[in-house]
Amino acid sequence: MTFPLNNQLDIDISWLNELKSELYKPYMNNLRDYLIEEKSANKIIYPSTENILAALKLTPLNKTKVVILGQDPYHGSGQANGLAFSVAKDISIPPSLGNIFKEIKSDLNINTPNKGDLTFWANQGVLLLNSVLTVEKNLPASHANKGWEKFTDKVIEILNVKQDIVFLLWGNYAQKKGSIINQKRHKVLKAPHPSPLSAHRGFFGCRHFSKTNEYLQDQGKTKIKWTELS
Numbered sequence: 001m002t003f004p005l006n007n008q009l010d011i012d013i014s015w016l017n018e019l020k021s022e023l024y025k026p027y028m029n030n031l032r033d034y035l036i037e038e039k040s041a042n043k044i045i046y047p048s049t050e051n052i053l054a055a056l057k058l059t060p061l062n063k064t065k066v067v068i069l070g071q072d073p074y075h076g077s078g079q080a081n082g083l084a085f086s087v088a089k090d091i092s093i094p095p096s097l098g099n100i101f102k103e104i105k106s107d108l109n110i111n112t113p114n115k116g117d118l119t120f121w122a123n124q125g126v127l128l129l130n131s132v133l134t135v136e137k138n139l140p141a142s143h144a145n146k147g148w149e150k151f152t153d154k155v156i157e158i159l160n161v162k163q164d165i166v167f168l169l170w171g172n173y174a175q176k177k178g179s180i181i182n183q184k185r186h187k188v189l190k191a192p193h194p195s196p197l198s199a200h201r202g203f204f205g206c207r208h209f210s211k212t213n214e215y216l217q218d219q220g221k222t223k224i225k226w227t228e229l230s
Contacts, residue, residue, distance in 0.1 A: 064159065074087060
């Protein structure tokens with residue numbers, strides 16, 4: 001049976017070809033059943049079903065140039081849209097994303113986006129991947145250790161055999177999850193998490209956005225436009 005909750009698996013074909021067997025494994029069936037049970041109990045789950053795998057829909061495997069790892073979706077009403085750190089268009093910019101935008105402005109001396117929807121990054125080849133892809137409303141980390149971590153580890157394994165991808169690992173959680181990445185094949189940039197609790201410990205001033213573009217340019221790839229205004 002396909003995933004997530006129905007017979008429509010809306011991800012890019014390049015990912016589907018690599019993940020098809022993974023989606024049929026018992027742990028994924030258990031995860032799907034768990035989500036169905038939670039919804040049947042009238043629990044509110046974010047993001048919406050059609051956006052659970054949005055990162056793998058919007059950023060094809062063969063076009064992935066940059067990977068940003070997050071932890072789990074925003075748990076506030078209407079925030080999560082299936083992309084790590086991103087929020088739906090009409091939602092105010094959360095603090096961590098606001099700090100990301102501050103660093104972009106400082107690093108590149110450009111105007112930052114006035115909305116928090118990062119679909120325009122995903123469309124350029126930036127895979128915005130959370131480790132856990134669902135969450136219950138107002139309960140952060142409520143879907144941890146249900147199977148998502150194993151699935152997204154597989155996604156990273158698939159990326160790891162590719163070449164010359166930039167991985168942005170912000171905070172201990174992302175750095176631990178990304179520890180399997182072959183740093184001889186890829187560019188790995190690490191910094192503290194952009195949360196207001198830790199951004200001043202080294203996220204501000206990390207210059208990851210210019211460093212990413214410098215690396216991409218060196219590899220003959222198109223640079224990322226980090227703001228739609230640039």
